[in-house]
Amino acid sequence: MRSIRTVFLVFVISLCLLHDGTAMAGPPFLTDDPEPVEYHHYEFYVFGITDRTKDDTTVQAPAVEFNYGVLPETQFHIIVPYTNNFPQQGAVWHGLGDIELGIKYRFVHESSGIPQIGVFPMIEVPTGNAEKGLGNGTAWYRLPVWVQKSFGPWTTYGGGGYTINPAPGMRNYWFSGWLLQKDVSEKLTLGGELFAQGPDTVGAHYTVIANAGGYWNFTPDFSLLFSAGHSVAGEEHTVSYLGLYWTWGPKEK
Numbered sequence: 001m002r003s004i005r006t007v008f009l010v011f012v013i014s015l016c017l018l019h020d021g022t023a024m025a026g027p028p029f030l031t032d033d034p035e036p037v038e039y040h041h042y043e044f045y046v047f048g049i050t051d052r053t054k055d056d057t058t059v060q061a062p063a064v065e066f067n068y069g070v071l072p073e074t075q076f077h078i079i080v081p082y083t084n085n086f087p088q089q090g091a092v093w094h095g096l097g098d099i100e101l102g103i104k105y106r107f108v109h110e111s112s113g114i115p116q117i118g119v120f121p122m123i124e125v126p127t128g129n130a131e132k133g134l135g136n137g138t139a140w141y142r143l144p145v146w147v148q149k150s151f152g153p154w155t156t157y158g159g160g161g162y163t164i165n166p167a168p169g170m171r172n173y174w175f176s177g178w179l180l181q182k183d184v185s186e187k188l189t190l191g192g193e194l195f196a197q198g199p200d201t202v203g204a205h206y207t208v209i210a211n212a213g214g215y216w217n218f219t220p221d222f223s224l225l226f227s228a229g230h231s232v233a234g235e236e237h238t239v240s241y242l243g244l245y246w247t248w249g250p251k252e253k
Helices: 002-016
Strands: 042-052 056-071 072-087 091-094 097-106 118-119 122-125 140-151 154-164 174-182 188-197 207-219 221-236 238-249
Touching: 154 188, 188 221, 207 238
Parallel strands: none
Antiparallel strands: 042 056, 042 238, 056 072, 072 091, 072 097, 097 118, 097 122, 118 140, 122 140, 140 154, 154 174, 174 188, 188 207, 207 221, 221 238
């Protein structure tokens, strides 16, 4: 079984290294992309995500994400989630989760032979109640680098980084992911990814998740986003994403 997983991983990465353009990326996938929102343009998401483990299920819904092109090649990012914690044993809790803030900056543009490259540092502000499982209790940070390349209807992107989490019982860890997606039609885009991260708590283990999803474009500015996945190695996780996406801004002259 492990050999099959290894072959699949090599196959996906091999495809990702072959080819060339631009496409929407990031949500609904775990792997992110280096492409910021255009200058003076906006993105808005209303979404829900789930993460089920053997110990509990965490649901962030409703949650909202807002992105704005504050400068050329630079995007401001914020997520405000309503978090629901369903432990296998004990009380169920609901409330505001940790607010995510970030700045995405692209420093290499894509060309025929070069992928676009960007960084997307984030801070998770401890606005959720940690005692109720709704937050971390302390601010924590993610420092990733992402790469993207497009070729016709195909787009591939990925990368990774490091998470710094000083909260009691938590650990710093590496993470990485890679995705391949295709524009099946003007309305439908589908993709699949592998995403891995190290143990995030004391006594935990690494996990590797295989995830598939895409988006349906009702209009060029309004889409339905969806994905679902399960761990294929390490700790058991079942994840999903469902959301609506809007974008707007000044029209090109």
